[in-house]
Amino acid sequence: MGGDERSFPLxxxxxxxxxxxxxxxxxxxxxxxxxxxxxxxxxxxLLAGGKRMRPxxxxxxxxxxxxxxxxxxxxxxxxxxxxxHVFTLIHDDLPCMDDSDFRWSRPTCHKAFGEDVALLAxxxxxxxxxxxxxxxxxxxxxxxxxxxxxxxxxxxxxxxxHGQVLDLAAEGKDVSRDSLREIHLNKTAALLxxxxxCGGIVGNLSIGRLKxxxxxxxxxxxxxxxxxxxxxFEGDEKSLGKPVDLDEQKKKATxxxxxxxxxxxxxxxxxxxRSLAHLSRLKLKARLLPELLDFAIARVK
Numbered sequence: 001m002g003g004d005e006r007s008f009p010l011x012x013x014x015x016x017x018x019x020x021x022x023x024x025x026x027x028x029x030x031x032x033x034x035x036x037x038x039x040x041x042x043x044x045x046l047l048a049g050g051k052r053m054r055p056x057x058x059x060x061x062x063x064x065x066x067x068x069x070x071x072x073x074x075x076x077x078x079x080x081x082x083x084x085h086v087f088t089l090i091h092d093d094l095p096c097m098d099d100s101d102f103r104w105s106r107p108t109c110h111k112a113f114g115e116d117v118a119l120l121a122x123x124x125x126x127x128x129x130x131x132x133x134x135x136x137x138x139x140x141x142x143x144x145x146x147x148x149x150x151x152x153x154x155x156x157x158x159x160x161x162h163g164q165v166l167d168l169a170a171e172g173k174d175v176s177r178d179s180l181r182e183i184h185l186n187k188t189a190a191l192l193x194x195x196x197x198c199g200g201i202v203g204n205l206s207i208g209r210l211k212x213x214x215x216x217x218x219x220x221x222x223x224x225x226x227x228x229x230x231x232x233f234e235g236d237e238k239s240l241g242k243p244v245d246l247d248e249q250k251k252k253a254t255x256x257x258x259x260x261x262x263x264x265x266x267x268x269x270x271x272x273x274r275s276l277a278h279l280s281r282l283k284l285k286a287r288l289l290p291e292l293l294d295f296a297i298a299r300v301k
Contacts, residue, residue: 013288029046041109044113045086053224059078059199073141074198081194084125084129090109091164149201153198159190159191160188187225188222188224190218193221200214212278212282219275226271227268227299229257231299268297
């Protein structure tokens, strides 16, 4: 990858930049005090692996609008976003939330370290993301851009927490299609929308175009969550790395449970088309973002 060519496929971007994000996460984790339970729990959760969908979204958007230089500048932002995402996963798995014993084919944080430590490890990771962004020297980014990124991420997390409250309240109940959409737009789509906006900020996108890029991310996030719901009905436990029957056990509000498989697929496709429509308004030449959208809805884990 070189120059200002922005038509590289997503797989190439992932091969080049995902290891850089992982290396940065390892560097940060190694800076924490050793042999202390809290920090061991944070490392355990943060370095477990996963798709890195949120960091990849930041990187793809930065590269699509600003080229390779923007993608390089986006690596610390992508790393911070992953810390935030892992915070949500730790809390999501807790017995008082979704009560999951496994993630990525190994015991969840609370199973490995206890519910109390896992709760605090999630809290600490969220705080660490903001500390890291505010103290890391990010070459090529202005202070006002860092502050804007922090604002965007923190606003998204407020939505995510609200969505989690709505999700818990909906368990075992009949919810409307509009209520289910509100849950998913907050719980999942808000953070993916923020990832797109953060990538655009790093790529120096104008305010008006940032809004459009965020709309692309919001609809992509909705399609992503519908796909997630479908995988919990149709997916393979080995591929997912977690039980596939949790949603049914807890009678979660999901699209397949409310509308069935076929109509859920139709809604996912409708969200994909809306996402592409927003993207077309930006008139980007890059293939990255349509491929990112395809990855979001074609995945098997």
